[in-house]
Amino acid sequence: MYISPIENHRQREEGVLVYPVYSRRSQGLSMGINLFPDHKYCSFDCPYCEVFPFEQDPSFSVALMETQLQSELSRARNQGIMVKDICFSGNGEPSLAPGFLEALDRAAQIRDAAVPDAALVLITNGTGLFNDKTFQSLRQAASGPMALRIWLKLDAGTEAWYRIMARSSIPFEPLIHTIKELVACAPVTLQTMLCAVQGESPPLQEAAAWERLVVELAAIGAAAACSAGEQAPGLQEIQLYGKARPAPTDPLARALAPAYLEERAASLKTALERSGLPLGRNAIPIRVFP
Ligand code: SF4
Numbered sequence: 234m235y236i237s238p239i240e241n242h243r244q245r246e247e248g249v250l251v252y253p254v255y256s257r258r259s260q261g262l263s264m265g266i267n268l269f270p271d272h273k274y275c276s277f278d279c280p281y282c283e284v285f286p287f288e289q290d291p292s293f294s295v296a297l298m299e300t301q302l303q304s305e306l307s308r309a310r311n312q313g314i315m316v317k318d319i320c321f322s323g324n325g326e327p328s329l330a331p332g333f334l335e336a337l338d339r340a341a342q343i344r345d346a347a348v349p350d351a352a353l354v355l356i357t358n359g360t361g362l363f364n365d366k367t368f369q370s371l372r373q374a375a376s377g378p379m380a381l382r383i384w385l386k387l388d389a390g391t392e393a394w395y396r397i398m399a400r401s402s403i404p405f406e407p408l409i410h411t412i413k414e415l416v417a418c419a420p421v422t423l424q425t426m427l428c429a430v431q432g433e434s435p436p437l438q439e440a441a442a443w444e445r446l447v448v449e450l451a452a453i454g455a456a457a458a459c460s461a462g463e464q465a466p467g468l469q470e471i472q473l474y475g476k477a478r479p480a481p482t483d484p485l486a487r488a489l490a491p492a493y494l495e496e497r498a499a500s501l502k503t504a505l506e507r508s509g510l511p512l513g514r515n516a517i518p519i520r521v522f523p
Pocket residue numbers: 275276277278279281282283284323324325326358
């Protein structure tokens with residue numbers, strides 16, 4: 234075994250910039266890139282967040298990332314392990330890091346040279362999209378030859394549940410507006426965490442509002458024009474996942490029964506099928522990771 238998820242989680246807090254991990258979503262080895270090796274930095278404070286408080290010396294630099302990424306890719310190759318993706322994630326919100334766009338470009342170049350079949354993934358809560366340069370760069374990265382896969386957090390369909398799940402000062406409506414703008418011009422995968430907070434599951438009204446919002450996003454993507462030579466915009470996949478790892482705020486958030494996640498997925502599938510989206514675009518894959 235190359236490395237276990239929990240070992241990776243701890244390693245991530247010990248100042249590494251690049252950390253190999255078995256990813257249940259990629260179903261293989263993922264090279265995580267951590268833009269915050271010295272401390273957590275995020276615009277959200279999710280009750281299920283796995284990042285434990287820590288402080289370390291090494292700060293992020295693109296040069297150090299390149300060295301560590303090359304080294305980890307060589308190690309995987311020498312052990313005959315296929316790298317499924319290179320993934321910007323780590324101890325916070327990658328799109329808010331000052332060196333993020335440069336790091337993304339360099340990681341793409343290294344991917345192309347060393348592991349051209351590997352995907353390049355960004356896991357984001359979307360708050361960096363308020364910066365126009367970041368928005369345009371990500372749109373281009375996802376739509377063009379870099380084929381960046383944007384995995385975008387959408388944990389709530391109502392402001393009330395958003396406040397519980399994100400615990401952020403960032404207002405809900407402008408964030409949703411920006412997410413709609415992105416879906417209209419770039420391919421996006423949605424990620425939704427379904428968990429209980431302080432013993433409360435997502436209320437029925439929240440579940441219904443989230444479902445309506447996802448259907449609306451699917452419709453926005455389906456109606457969007459695609460420029461020649463670019464990846465089609467819109468929703469590529471919807472991932473529902475449950476709380477599977479320890480968090481520093483445990484037991485604030487708790488895992489829900491896998492059957493609940495499956496029910497939400499089935500309900501969304503039905504809603505998408507009934508939405509009347511253009512043929513072929515209503516079959517957006519929905520994947521559940523309890
Ligand atoms: S967005 Fe991610 S890194 Fe930020 S608090 Fe939430 S789970 Fe943690």
